[in-house]
Amino acid sequence: MIDQKTEIIINKKIAEATYLLGLNAHKIVSTAKPGQFVMIRLTSENDPFLRRPFSISGILEDRLFIIYRVIGQGTRILSSLQKGESIQTLGPLGKGFTIPRPDQKAVLVAGGLGIAPLVFLAQKIDPDRLNFLAGFRSAKDVIDVRGLGLKDVELNLATDDHSLGQGGAVTNILEDLLFKPGRSELTVFSCGPLLMLKQVVKITKKFRIECQVSLESNMACGVGACQGCAIESASSYDTSSYLHVCKDGPVFKSEALDWNKYDLKKT
Numbered sequence: 001m002i003d004q005k006t007e008i009i010i011n012k013k014i015a016e017a018t019y020l021l022g023l024n025a026h027k028i029v030s031t032a033k034p035g036q037f038v039m040i041r042l043t044s045e046n047d048p049f050l051r052r053p054f055s056i057s058g059i060l061e062d063r064l065f066i067i068y069r070v071i072g073q074g075t076r077i078l079s080s081l082q083k084g085e086s087i088q089t090l091g092p093l094g095k096g097f098t099i100p101r102p103d104q105k106a107v108l109v110a111g112g113l114g115i116a117p118l119v120f121l122a123q124k125i126d127p128d129r130l131n132f133l134a135g136f137r138s139a140k141d142v143i144d145v146r147g148l149g150l151k152d153v154e155l156n157l158a159t160d161d162h163s164l165g166q167g168g169a170v171t172n173i174l175e176d177l178l179f180k181p182g183r184s185e186l187t188v189f190s191c192g193p194l195l196m197l198k199q200v201v202k203i204t205k206k207f208r209i210e211c212q213v214s215l216e217s218n219m220a221c222g223v224g225a226c227q228g229c230a231i232e233s234a235s236s237y238d239t240s241s242y243l244h245v246c247k248d249g250p251v252f253k254s255e256a257l258d259w260n261k262y263d264l265k266k267t
């Protein structure tokens with residue numbers, strides 16, 4: 001884990017209230033894995049005091065990319081920063097995705113901003129073995145990921161308001177896909193709102209497909225010191241009844257968690 005001053009190389013709006021941030025982070029990128037995150041200090045002042053967690057959305061050479069949505073004070077400050085300014089970045093943190101073997105096929109299921117960690121994962125998978133499903137509320141929310149080293153990857157889109165791609169929930173596309181032959185070779189990777197994740201877990205359980213999910217929770221420290229991100233594990237999976245999203249996750253096998261007990265704040 002490295003705490004590094006990182007220079008902003010890009011900070012531009014890419015969709016409704018959504019920005020792409022690029023940082024020169026040569027030390028952090030050398031060990032970062034898909035699914036891991038960073039904690040960013042937004043200002044040298046004391047307010048906001050706490051760093052904010054963001055998934056690593058991709059790495060191109062020495063540059064680390066983050067896709068973020070402006071929702072409160074911290075992300076508002078972040079969106080006002082300009083190319084050439086620097087921010088303090090701590091990472092890489094947490095446990096990431098287990099990358100599929102070359103003979104496996106991966107289905108990535110993103111809901112809204114949940115696309116952020118999955119873009120980095122997609123960078124590591126052969127496009128011929130990848131099916132990237134992404135759901136958004138509306139066409140104006142759709143995030144174009146082709147500039148992030150994914151020019152050969154086609155997003156299979158769904159929008160809630162039927163303005164682009166298939167109308168309705170992205171999980172409908174997942175279910176249709178799993179009805180087709182060859183599903184036993186698949187692993188599903190997902191990140192998004194809790195309701196969507198619960199549906200993904202239900203579907204993959206029904207088809208007996210392995211599933212890894214990336215979770216969010218409010219985080220104060222990001223390194224396992226404050227207990228603020230503790231969640232209950234499935235009793236059949238782990239002898240300790242609590243897991244920490246920051247240290248044991250944010251990526252978990254779906255069977256590690258007790259899905260009936262979660263009410264996490266999601267992007």
Ligand SMILES: Cc1cc2nc3c(=O)[nH]c(=O)nc-3n(C[C@H](O)[C@H](O)[C@H](O)COP(=O)(O)OP(=O)(O)OC[C@H]3O[C@@H](n4cnc5c(N)ncnc54)[C@H](O)[C@@H]3O)c2cc1C
Pocket residue numbers: 037048052053054055056066067068069070071072073074075076113116117215216217218219250265266267
């Ligand atoms: C492991 C992890 C990875 C994340 N990755 C990304 C990412 O790639 N892109 C991105 O845009 N966001 C991501 N988030 C969420 C991001 O950390 C929050 O959006 C951010 O901290 C909000 O800061 P703020 O100061 O703007 O809002 P605040 O002023 O802190 O909060 C404004 C509102 O947002 C709510 N909020 C605070 N934290 C979260 C949270 N973690 N999730 C949802 N709502 C929250 C608050 O309860 C409040 O209602 C991630 C969170 C975690 C834990």
Ligand code: FES
Pocket residue numbers: 218219220221222223224225226227228229230244245246247
């Ligand atoms: S955020 Fe402090 S223990 Fe996880």
